[in-house]
Amino acid sequence: MKDASIDDLIDGLAGELTPVRPRRIVRGSLWVAAGWLAGAGMLLWLYGMRHDLAPGGMPPLSMLAFWLIAATGLAATWSALRMGLPGVGRDYSGWRWAGLAALSLPLAALVVGLGDSHAAMEAMRHGYGPRCLLQGALSGLGVGAALFAWLKAGAPTSPARAGWVIGLAAGASGATIVALHCADDGLIHIALWHGLAVVLSAIAGRLFLTPLLRW
Amino acid sequence: MSIDEPSLARLMAASQRGDRTAYRALLGDCRKWLERYFARRIAPHQIDDLVQETLVSMHRKLATWDSTRAFLPWLAAIARYRWIDALRRQRDEAELGDNDAAVGAEDEAVHARLSIDHLMTLLPPKQAQAITLVKIEGASIAEASRICGQSESLVKVNIHRGLKKLAELIESE
Numbered sequence: 001m002k003d004a005s006i007d008d009l010i011d012g013l014a015g016e017l018t019p020v021r022p023r024r025i026v027r028g029s030l031w032v033a034a035g036w037l038a039g040a041g042m043l044l045w046l047y048g049m050r051h052d053l054a055p056g057g058m059p060p061l062s063m064l065a066f067w068l069i070a071a072t073g074l075a076a077t078w079s080a081l082r083m084g085l086p087g088v089g090r091d092y093s094g095w096r097w098a099g100l101a102a103l104s105l106p107l108a109a110l111v112v113g114l115g116d117s118h119a120a121m122e123a124m125r126h127g128y129g130p131r132c133l134l135q136g137a138l139s140g141l142g143v144g145a146a147l148f149a150w151l152k153a154g155a156p157t158s159p160a161r162a163g164w165v166i167g168l169a170a171g172a173s174g175a176t177i178v179a180l181h182c183a184d185d186g187l188i189h190i191a192l193w194h195g196l197a198v199v200l201s202a203i204a205g206r207l208f209l210t211p212l213l214r215w
Numbered sequence: 216m217s218i219d220e221p222s223l224a225r226l227m228a229a230s231q232r233g234d235r236t237a238y239r240a241l242l243g244d245c246r247k248w249l250e251r252y253f254a255r256r257i258a259p260h261q262i263d264d265l266v267q268e269t270l271v272s273m274h275r276k277l278a279t280w281d282s283t284r285a286f287l288p289w290l291a292a293i294a295r296y297r298w299i300d301a302l303r304r305q306r307d308e309a310e311l312g313d314n315d316a317a318v319g320a321e322d323e324a325v326h327a328r329l330s331i332d333h334l335m336t337l338l339p340p341k342q343a344q345a346i347t348l349v350k351i352e353g354a355s356i357a358e359a360s361r362i363c364g365q366s367e368s369l370v371k372v373n374i375h376r377g378l379k380k381l382a383e384l385i386e387s388e
Binding site for chain 2: 005006009010011013014015017018019020021022023024054085086087088089090153154155157215
């Protein structure tokens with residue numbers, strides 16, 4: 001009985017086969033790049049770019065923070081793209097290492113804050129801190145949407161992990177975009193408000209995207 | 216006929232181009248491979264359903280196989296996903312107290328036990344015992360409760376938590 005039903009299923013599936021275009025990571029990467037450009041274009045068009053972006057103009061600390069967050073975003077994006085093409089034994093963990101490296105930002109900020117509580121209080125009190133957080137989270141939506149569309153059409157075998165990684169990639173992308181606009185070079189400001197955009201995006205990805213990624 | 220990786224990869228590449236004959240042959244080979252794969256992982260009477268679900272998933276996700284990579288790891292990833300999904304469904308049924316007795320040939324049941332036994336060693340003993348009694352040996356919740364010396368609700372909780380943990384363990388492989 002069961003044998004016959006599996007045979008029927010196989011006949012049915014074979015009967016409805018149409019050619020498919022294999023999914024390529026390169027194509028997904030282009031979607032993500034377009035998402036980042038859309039987010040960056042929108043934010044910088046609305047609020048403008050910081051004036052010292054020319055080589056040698058940006059303070060070293062801000063530059064370091066930018067590349068640290070960018071590396072996290074790139075690693076998370078790469079992991080998310082790979083998750084769309086499943087395979088037992090494939091390693092998707094690159095984002096964890098980049099994320100761990102990026103933790104050096106809040107740790108350094110904590111040390112600075114403990115040594116200079118006045119600077120820490122100032123960074124937390126600035127009115128534009130929450131604005132940076134909101135801008136970071138919103139600017140990353142383009143990358144988040146591109147990765148979500150990629151994985152929705154793909155086959156992520158761990159939707160929970162995929163949700164985290166999409167959120168992390170989107171948040172980190174948004175934080176890199178905000179860094180092109182925000183002129184505050186304080187370590188505490190960057191770690192707190194730009195970093196919070198990454199953390200909150202990752203949590204949102206896990207909470208809201210995971211159920212939608214099941215297949 | 217043996218199921219070898221290069222043949223499967225060739226059939227899959229042809230299937231992606233729309234070759235129905237190759238696809239029918241591929242699905243037939245995958246069916247045999249999946250029956251063996253699930254035989255060591257789930258109760259015998261659930262194997263056919265899981266094979267069918269996996270073939271349908273494979274059909275829906277045909278475009279996600281990258282022809283520069285091996286085919287069987289791709290198929291195994293889809294099969295594992297469907298297996299975890301089945302474990303989750305069992306977990307949800309456990310909350311309702313459903314009894315899911317294993318039936319079928321003794322040999323198959325033994326094979327199913329082998330792999331599950333390994334995973335059980337990674338669970339807390341009370342959870343492993345509850346799952347073994349109810350989900351593998353087919354005892355009712357009431358019987359398991361008497362054997363374990365736990366209340367019926369505690370048996371259900373242990374099955375629920377154990378299956379959740381089991382799914383996480385497989386997923387993190």
